[in-house]
Amino acid sequence: MSNMNDNKKKPRVIIIGGGFGGVQLAKKLKNAPLEVLLFDKHNYHTFQPLLYQVATGALEADSIGFPIRRIFSHQKNFTFHLAEVTKIDTDNNVVETNVGNYDYDYLVIATGADTNFFGNKELEHYTMPMKNIAEALNIRSLILQNLEKALVTKDEAERNALLTFVIVGGGPTGVELAGAISELREYILCKDYPGLCNADMKVFLVEGKAELLAAMSPQASKKAKDFLKKMDVTIYNSVHVSSYNGIILKIDDGTIINTRNVLWAAGVKGKIPTGMPEQTVAKGGRLVTDEINRVKGYKNVFAIGDVSAVTTEQTPLGFPGVAQVALQQGKHLAKNLINIIEGKPTTAFIYHDLGTMATIGRNKAVADIKKLRFQGFFAWLLWMFVHLLSLAGFTNKAIVFFNWAINYWTRNSDNRLIIRYFKTDTMTVDPISH
Amino acid sequence: MSNMNDNKKKPRVIIIGGGFGGVQLAKKLKNAPLEVLLFDKHNYHTFQPLLYQVATGALEADSIGFPIRRIFSHQKNFTFHLAEVTKIDTDNNVVETNVGNYDYDYLVIATGADTNFFGNKELEHYTMPMKNIAEALNIRSLILQNLEKALVTKDEAERNALLTFVIVGGGPTGVELAGAISELREYILCKDYPGLCNADMKVFLVEGKAELLAAMSPQASKKAKDFLKKMDVTIYNSVHVSSYNGIILKIDDGTIINTRNVLWAAGVKGKIPTGMPEQTVAKGGRLVTDEINRVKGYKNVFAIGDVSAVTTEQTPLGFPGVAQVALQQGKHLAKNLINIIEGKPTTAFIYHDLGTMATIGRNKAVADIKKLRFQGFFAWLLWMFVHLLSLAGFTNKAIVFFNWAINYWTRNSDNRLIIRYFKTDTMTVDPISH
Numbered sequence: 125m126s127n128m129n130d131n132k133k134k135p136r137v138i139i140i141g142g143g144f145g146g147v148q149l150a151k152k153l154k155n156a157p158l159e160v161l162l163f164d165k166h167n168y169h170t171f172q173p174l175l176y177q178v179a180t181g182a183l184e185a186d187s188i189g190f191p192i193r194r195i196f197s198h199q200k201n202f203t204f205h206l207a208e209v210t211k212i213d214t215d216n217n218v219v220e221t222n223v224g225n226y227d228y229d230y231l232v233i234a235t236g237a238d239t240n241f242f243g244n245k246e247l248e249h250y251t252m253p254m255k256n257i258a259e260a261l262n263i264r265s266l267i268l269q270n271l272e273k274a275l276v277t278k279d280e281a282e283r284n285a286l287l288t289f290v291i292v293g294g295g296p297t298g299v300e301l302a303g304a305i306s307e308l309r310e311y312i313l314c315k316d317y318p319g320l321c322n323a324d325m326k327v328f329l330v331e332g333k334a335e336l337l338a339a340m341s342p343q344a345s346k347k348a349k350d351f352l353k354k355m356d357v358t359i360y361n362s363v364h365v366s367s368y369n370g371i372i373l374k375i376d377d378g379t380i381i382n383t384r385n386v387l388w389a390a391g392v393k394g395k396i397p398t399g400m401p402e403q404t405v406a407k408g409g410r411l412v413t414d415e416i417n418r419v420k421g422y423k424n425v426f427a428i429g430d431v432s433a434v435t436t437e438q439t440p441l442g443f444p445g446v447a448q449v450a451l452q453q454g455k456h457l458a459k460n461l462i463n464i465i466e467g468k469p470t471t472a473f474i475y476h477d478l479g480t481m482a483t484i485g486r487n488k489a490v491a492d493i494k495k496l497r498f499q500g501f502f503a504w505l506l507w508m509f510v511h512l513l514s515l516a517g518f519t520n521k522a523i524v525f526f527n528w529a530i531n532y533w534t535r536n537s538d539n540r541l542i543i544r545y546f547k548t549d550t551m552t553v554d555p556i557s558h
Numbered sequence: 559m560s561n562m563n564d565n566k567k568k569p570r571v572i573i574i575g576g577g578f579g580g581v582q583l584a585k586k587l588k589n590a591p592l593e594v595l596l597f598d599k600h601n602y603h604t605f606q607p608l609l610y611q612v613a614t615g616a617l618e619a620d621s622i623g624f625p626i627r628r629i630f631s632h633q634k635n636f637t638f639h640l641a642e643v644t645k646i647d648t649d650n651n652v653v654e655t656n657v658g659n660y661d662y663d664y665l666v667i668a669t670g671a672d673t674n675f676f677g678n679k680e681l682e683h684y685t686m687p688m689k690n691i692a693e694a695l696n697i698r699s700l701i702l703q704n705l706e707k708a709l710v711t712k713d714e715a716e717r718n719a720l721l722t723f724v725i726v727g728g729g730p731t732g733v734e735l736a737g738a739i740s741e742l743r744e745y746i747l748c749k750d751y752p753g754l755c756n757a758d759m760k761v762f763l764v765e766g767k768a769e770l771l772a773a774m775s776p777q778a779s780k781k782a783k784d785f786l787k788k789m790d791v792t793i794y795n796s797v798h799v800s801s802y803n804g805i806i807l808k809i810d811d812g813t814i815i816n817t818r819n820v821l822w823a824a825g826v827k828g829k830i831p832t833g834m835p836e837q838t839v840a841k842g843g844r845l846v847t848d849e850i851n852r853v854k855g856y857k858n859v860f861a862i863g864d865v866s867a868v869t870t871e872q873t874p875l876g877f878p879g880v881a882q883v884a885l886q887q888g889k890h891l892a893k894n895l896i897n898i899i900e901g902k903p904t905t906a907f908i909y910h911d912l913g914t915m916a917t918i919g920r921n922k923a924v925a926d927i928k929k930l931r932f933q934g935f936f937a938w939l940l941w942m943f944v945h946l947l948s949l950a951g952f953t954n955k956a957i958v959f960f961n962w963a964i965n966y967w968t969r970n971s972d973n974r975l976i977i978r979y980f981k982t983d984t985m986t987v988d989p990i991s992h
């Protein structure tokens with residue numbers, strides 16, 4: 125029993141989710157008088173901003189994932205469990221998981237966001253989301269498998285549908301995917317698929333708002349559109365996809381596109397764990413928190429990153445769902461948790477907007493940094509520099525840099541491997557290895 | 559019709575399989591007056607000798623695979639199809655595939671070998687083979703998932719079974735796997751899983767023959783055994799696994815091992831396409847060929863590599879199933895096919911044994927090169943040098959070299975990602991992305 129009392133001496137904080145927010149928080153609690161327990165259903169942290177390069181075969185999956193255990197191999201007060209959280213029981217301060225129940229003194233929900241299909245089951249079934257490495261590899265498989273099919277089909281309408289790519293959502297993810305697929309057409313199609321060299325591969329980008337990259341400056345929005353148009357991407361603005369049944373995509377302005385490839389980057393919603401009451405969830409499926417990231421109505425439950433919205437008079441909709449917010453909130457919450465334990469006053473979270481960037485293609489990017497606006501080659505260099513530095517681990521940095529250098533030089537890449545076969549009939553991965 | 563006649567002008571050779579033999583043959587036919595058509599069910603060539611490093615998290619999958627289309631992007635007379643061959647119809651010179659039927663003038667079967675469970679369905683279901691990238695990633699997932707489970711289980715017998723690794727088969731693959739898992743225990747276990755640091759993780763190697771690496775010199779066999787014993791691998795020689803039901807492994811000397819991890823590297827058999835008559839198949843499931851690699855009883859059907867056995871008086875059992883044989887046969891058959899077309903005499907295949915190598919761990923390898931025997935550090939350097947040079951593509955070479963350098967220096971790696979979740983209840987990959 126004395127052993128149990130020893131274990132109980134330090135209060136325990138449970139962090140759910142090993143994304144930018146959760147990992148940053150756990151790191152910053154390194155020397156705190158706390159026991160830190162982190163759950164994630166993956167055993168690795170994912171660098172989501174580069175998922176689109178895995179999806180389009182420019183990078184290998186392993187170079188944008190980093191084992192969570194490795195990040196914390198020297199942190200004594202840290203424990204990781206590969207676990208799915210099944211329920212949060214805030215009455216008893218217990219997190220229920222598929223590997224057992226764990227009690228907490230403080231709980232931090234950092235589960236991030238998932239794709240939002242806005243309740244449309246058909247879109248959820250037939251379109252391809254891209255919020256994790258598995259989904260990025262599925263997109264890679266779909267693209268490559270459909271190019272292979274296009275080569276052998278004798279049905280011309282089917283070939284056209286296989287060669288038509290529709291990206292829904294004109295935020296950074298959609299713009300980057302559209303650009304990367306357009307470059308695949310320009311640099312790879314003739315080399316790898318001589319039989320499709322003269323085929324009419326089409327790339328569409330569909331966005332509900334009047335501009336692309338609506339969260340960025342008007343200059344960035346306009347330039348992104350110009351870049352994509354030059355790269356022969358057909359852009360639809362101010363329209364919405366109304367339905368897609370696996371072959372026919374309908375847009376609400378009456379446009380109909382026959383396609384076998386619809387990539388869905390049109391919205392996200394917070395991944396709210398079971399057990400959090402409805403009144404804690406705001407618009408956009410995010411947990412409502414106060415300015416110290418504490419979930420509405422709770423003393424010891426916090427939420428950071430994409431799953432949360434700091435809902436104050438100044439920020440009625442919360443902060444944007446970007447890595448910087450999660451990182452800064454993780455860092456700030458670490459300080460506040462220590463303050464709380466030590467009986468000191470907490471401080472309100474203030475978001476420092478370091479800027480926004482999106483890359484469209486080779487030498488083509490847009491960046492808003494404070495009041496500065498960059499477009500083109502310099503923005504593209506800046507984008508690469510910032511993303512390289514942000515990647516976890518020296519090996520990942522070096523391998524991504526090396527891949528980028530080679531890809532830039534050869535206008536090609538070696539990573540177009542179908543390593544998870546995608547069954548287009550059921551829209552799932554083939555469970556049988558071959 | 560004139561178009562069809564044009565197409566018919568050049569005879570067509572169909573190659574089934576993009577392994578060492580098939581790719582080498584297709585390359586050497588670059589300037590031949592032939593249309594070359596290659597089928598593979600993967601869109602990449604796999605460098606099988608390094609699969610065990612993907613399985614143990616030392617390398618990423620993409621760096622040992624190379625897109626087949628990329629290898630041949632400048633070869634005009636070459637066409638690739640991602641296809642599964644469903645049947646060979648030698649009466650009509652037609653190959654039937656899931657993407658259509660194709661007729662041939664010459665057929666080369668280069669389908670390689672698959673794992674041999676010797677008809678034991680239980681072993682086939684419960685043990686983990688490693689003949690392709692998907693299977694290597696499954697082993698990686700199983701190892702990492704079981705270490706995670708070992709951390710949280712409260713059942714001590716179950717924890718011991720989760721921490722017990724049995725490799726069946728003492729050839730190069732088995733020896734390399736046993737060494738790599740033993741090194742994972744030595745260098746990684748305490749760093750990544752502090753909760754298992756003092757746990758008793760066990761590694762067993764079971765081999766039917768009296769020695770490990772039986773195809774190599776007695777010196778190599780002995781040294782490999784010494785290395786593994788020093789690395790605390792328990793070796794069973796001259797015994798066979800009689801059964802395994804997912805938890806209890808029985809060996810025919812009466813030994814019983816409780817384990818959740820059985821890796822099967824105990825045998826291979828040729829992958830014979832449907833339609834090849836029984837009398838063409840020799841012991842070990844290999845197609846019987848003459849000394850010009852022509853399948854017994856046929857004029858225009860050839861077989862090279864692991865799926866074939868050049869069965870002559872000098873080589874009643876064929877040549878060993880190694881990459882060098884496949885590469886040399888591919889090269890030689892290209893010459894013979896050109897000879898046949900040009901009406902010149904063919905020449906018999908002669909195997910030049912360049913040597914055999916196996917690596918056991920850090921600074922530990924064995925190599926038999928002609929009459930020379932190397933063990934230890936020099937053999938290990940030689941092993942790395944030869945394998946690096948043999949890898950397809952500059953990027954792959956560079957990334958593997960870089961990974962090896964970092965892994966050597968840090969005694970760690972960044973690639974322990976579970977990217978295909980393995981369902982141990984059904985022994986298949988989880989088809990749902992998450």
